[in-house]
Amino acid sequence: xxxxxxxxxxxxxxxxxxxxxxxxxxxxxxxxxxxxxxxxxxxxxxxxxxxxxxxxxxxxxxxxxxxxxxxxxxxxxxxxxxxxxxxxxxxxxxxxxxxxxxxxxxxxxxxxxxxxxxxxxxxxxxxxxxxxxxxxxxxxxxxxxxxxxxxxxxxxxxxxxxxxxxxxxxxxxxxxxxxxxxxxxxxxxxxxxxxxxxxxxxxxxxxxxxxxxxxxxxxxxxxxxxxxxxxxxx
Amino acid sequence: xxxxxxxxxxxxxxxxxxxxxxxxxxxxxxxxxxxxxxxxxxxxxxxxxxxxxxxxxxxxxxxxxxxxxxxxxxxxxxxxxxxxxxxxxxxxxxxxxxxxxxxxxxxxxxxxxxxxxxxxxxxxxxx
Numbered sequence: 001x002x003x004x005x006x007x008x009x010x011x012x013x014x015x016x017x018x019x020x021x022x023x024x025x026x027x028x029x030x031x032x033x034x035x036x037x038x039x040x041x042x043x044x045x046x047x048x049x050x051x052x053x054x055x056x057x058x059x060x061x062x063x064x065x066x067x068x069x070x071x072x073x074x075x076x077x078x079x080x081x082x083x084x085x086x087x088x089x090x091x092x093x094x095x096x097x098x099x100x101x102x103x104x105x106x107x108x109x110x111x112x113x114x115x116x117x118x119x120x121x122x123x124x125x126x127x128x129x130x131x132x133x134x135x136x137x138x139x140x141x142x143x144x145x146x147x148x149x150x151x152x153x154x155x156x157x158x159x160x161x162x163x164x165x166x167x168x169x170x171x172x173x174x175x176x177x178x179x180x181x182x183x184x185x186x187x188x189x190x191x192x193x194x195x196x197x198x199x200x201x202x203x204x205x206x207x208x209x210x211x212x213x214x215x216x217x218x219x220x221x222x223x224x225x226x227x228x229x230x231x232x233x234x
Numbered sequence: 235x236x237x238x239x240x241x242x243x244x245x246x247x248x249x250x251x252x253x254x255x256x257x258x259x260x261x262x263x264x265x266x267x268x269x270x271x272x273x274x275x276x277x278x279x280x281x282x283x284x285x286x287x288x289x290x291x292x293x294x295x296x297x298x299x300x301x302x303x304x305x306x307x308x309x310x311x312x313x314x315x316x317x318x319x320x321x322x323x324x325x326x327x328x329x330x331x332x333x334x335x336x337x338x339x340x341x342x343x344x345x346x347x348x349x350x351x352x353x354x355x356x357x358x359x360x361x
Contacts, residue, residue, distance in 0.1 A: 063309040075248055078241040085238040 021055045028077040047080045098147045105143035175223030184214040256353045263350040293319045318342040
């Protein structure tokens with residue numbers, strides 16, 4: 001029978017175990033590198049599913065040693081790390097583990113065999129194209145199903161939007177905008193990095209009708225000196 | 235390359251630690267089994283005092299290992315063995331129940347054997 005005191009200590013054990021497992025998983029995923037988080041290859045998807053399952057069991061069942069969760073998680077992360085290094089070293093191994101991209105549309109023609117091989121219906125292909133902003137199949141030169149499941153589309157040259165260079169226009173490189181004020185807080189480090197100072201900032205705010213940085217939601221400056229200003233509501 | 239070496243090293247370390255754990259558990263459970271078997275032989279000679287001492291030694295040895303065992307084994311299994319040792323000790327206090335003692339001791343020996351067997355690196359455990 002679980003007494004009130006027993007239930008209390010059980011809860012704290014679950015809490016501590018949860019925190020420990022969470023820290024182990026976060027540390028492991030961070031060690032795996034950034035790529036793991038955003039784009040899941042088949043092997044990475046399997047890894048994520050297995051880790052989630054392995055962590056949940058000792059988290060909930062205090063009768064199972066924590067090590068029974070931690071050891072397989074570390075073993076999985078190590079194995080995934082070894083596979084990831086081997087995929088970098090050997091293209092053949094990479095093809096074996098991650099698969100190869102498939103041309104679903106080649107030179108404007110839908111490749112039915114590839115659709116069947118990847119178990120993709122024509123409707124799903126059209127849907128994916130629409131998600132990419134392509135509504136007319138005849139404008140597609142190539143559609144490639146990448147190994148992470150995403151569809152890459154290359155339009156016919158005639159249907160590609162003209163670039164500034166093609167249009168003969170002068171385009172100025174604005175670079176990456178730097179945030180100077182975020183949610184009313186001045187980022188002084190960014191201000192210094194841009195070679196700007198508080199006086200300049202106050203002048204810019206006054207020009208836009210803001211009495212103080214507290215009234216600004218977002219202020220950014222790009223390398224060409226262009227400003228983006230958004231005032232706080234109310 | 236560094237990542238590959240670290241990962242391989244870590245995997246080997248875990249494998250080594252788990253094999254070490256199996257060997258350690260085997261040694262300790264065998265020591266307990268010996269004590270309990272000797273205690274059973276003592277009961278056969280009607281030497282209840284020696285049997286009680288040996289079983290008490292087994293209990294003390296098990297208790298010494300408790301933290302390690304809780305970290306490495308399923309808690310239910312450890313508690314079950316502790317309860318079984320206490321049960322065997324209880325039977326030793328009533329000399330007329332020799333058969334009950336023998337049955338409880340045999341059950342305890344089997345539990346220890348199974349506990350050790352479950353940790354061994356065998357094909358039947360892997361499958």
